[in-house]
Amino acid sequence: MRELTLVFQHADFYALNKPAGAPMHANDNEASVVHQLAEQLGEQLWPVHRLDTPTSGVLLIARNANAAAALSQLFADRAITKTYLAIAAGKPKKKQGWVVGDMVKARRGSWRLTHSKVNPARTQFSSEAIATGYRLYHLHPQTGRTHQLRVALKSLGAPIVGDARYGGEANTYLHLHAWQLAFTYAHEAFAITAPVPNYGLFTDPATKAALAK
Numbered sequence: 001m002r003e004l005t006l007v008f009q010h011a012d013f014y015a016l017n018k019p020a021g022a023p024m025h026a027n028d029n030e031a032s033v034v035h036q037l038a039e040q041l042g043e044q045l046w047p048v049h050r051l052d053t054p055t056s057g058v059l060l061i062a063r064n065a066n067a068a069a070a071l072s073q074l075f076a077d078r079a080i081t082k083t084y085l086a087i088a089a090g091k092p093k094k095k096q097g098w099v100v101g102d103m104v105k106a107r108r109g110s111w112r113l114t115h116s117k118v119n120p121a122r123t124q125f126s127s128e129a130i131a132t133g134y135r136l137y138h139l140h141p142q143t144g145r146t147h148q149l150r151v152a153l154k155s156l157g158a159p160i161v162g163d164a165r166y167g168g169e170a171n172t173y174l175h176l177h178a179w180q181l182a183f184t185y186a187h188e189a190f191a192i193t194a195p196v197p198n199y200g201l202f203t204d205p206a207t208k209a210a211l212a213k
Contacts, residue, residue, distance in 0.1 A: 002019065002022065002030075002036065003040070004016055004017075004018075004019070004022075004033070004036060004037050004040055005017045007058065007193070007194050007195070008190075010063075010185075011063070012062065012063055012064060012066075012067035012070075012185070012186070013048070013060055013061060013062050013063055013067050013071060013185075014037070014041075014045070014060070014061045014063065015058055015059070015060055015061075015181070015192045015194075016033070016037060016058075016059045016060075017056070017057065017058065017059075017194040017195065018033055018051055018055070018056055018057060018178070018194075019056055020054055020055065020056040020173050020174065020197065020199075021053060021054060022036070022053070023053045024047070024050045024051065024052075024053065032047075033059070034046075034047045034061055037061060043063065045061050045062065045063060046061065046062040046063075046064070046065060046068035047062075047068075048060045048061060048062050048068055048071040048072050049071075049072070049075050049144070051178055052147070052150075052174075052176075054162070054173070054174035054176070055174060055176045055177070055178060056176075056177050056178065056194070056197050057084070057177045057178025057179060057194045058178045058179070058180065058181045058192055058193070058194040059178070060181065060192075070185065070186075071185065074183055074185070075144065078142065078143070079183060079184070080181055080182070080183040081140070081180075081181070081182040081183065082140065082141055082178065082180075082181055083138060083139070083140055083178075083179050083180040083181075083182075084137075084138075084139040084140075084141070084149055084176060084177060084179055085136065085137070085138065085139070085176075085177045085179045085196065085202075085211075086136075086137040086139055086149065086153060086160050086175055086176045086177070087130070087134055087135070087136055087137070087160065087161050087175040087200075087201045087207065088134065088135055088137060088153055088158035088159060088160050088168065088175075089133055089134050089158070089161060089168075089169045090157065090158050091157070092127065092135065092153075092156040092157055092158040093156050093157050094156065095127050095128075095135075096125060096126040096127060097124075097125065098122065098123065098124050098125075099113070099121075099122075099123045099125065099152040099155055099156065100117060100120045100121070100122050100123075101113040101114050101115060101116065101117060101121065101155070102114045102116045102117060102118055102119060102120050102121070103121050103145050103146075103147075103148065103151060109165075110147070110165055110166070111145075111146060111147045111151050112151065113151050113152070113154075120143075121141075121143045121145040121148045121151075121152070122141070122142035122143050123139055123141050123142065123143075123148060123149060123152040124139075124140040124141075124142065125137055125138065125139045125140065125152070126138050130201070130204060130206040130207045130209075130210050131201060131204045131206045131207070134161070134201060134204075135158065136207055136210050137153065137158075139152070139153075147165075147166075149176060150163050150165070150166050150174075150176065151166065153166075154167060154168075160174060160175055161174075161175040161200065162174040162175050162200070163175075163176075171200055171201075172199070172200070173197070173199050173200050175201055175202065177194070177196065177197055177202070178194065179193060179194060179196070180193045180194070196208075196211060
């Protein structure tokens with residue numbers, strides 16, 4: 001069982017730096033990441049939200065049922081500000097702004113963005129050039145749809161590095177990281193950040209310089 005690292009501890013919840021590849025649901029090879037953490041800490045835990053298996057970063061996990069309900073409601077009410085980092089190759093259709101549109105199922109578990117806006121996914125983003133031919137994206141999803149950020153960047157013509165499903169440049173890792181969650185819980189404000197991954201283009205000096213600004 002992999003060793004998991006906490007980035008924040010509270011009486012009611014933990015913030016885990018979820019490793020890339022750690023699953024939210026058990027599979028034939030390993031238990032869910034919440035179960036793994038419960039085994040590691042020796043206590044019962046409750047999932048609050050989810051990250052795709054290949055996505056790394058801040059994951060909140062409740063330590064009691066009441067906290068699980070309260071934190072889940074914050075996500076449902078969109079009262080948690082989420083910031084993700086992504087790296088993509090190529091030139092996007094636009095360098096900052098919004099990606100807004102309905103998402104519909106495509107083939108083999110994929111999704112695609114449409115021009116309609118009946119119940120749209122909404123993502124605000126900005127980007128800057130880093131290593132030659134690559135850009136670093138700060139992504140702020142206002143909704144929480146499956147594959148939302150991966151589909152948003154594909155719609156810009158800049159699929160995320162390592163995202164084979166959506167046409168991204170080949171890499172061992174999906175370059176998508178849940179960097180920060182900011183929220184108020186029990187009248188206290190929190191801004192919890194997960195360290196930037198130490199793999200792939202996240203380790204490039206140009207990326208580090210951009211993040212240090």
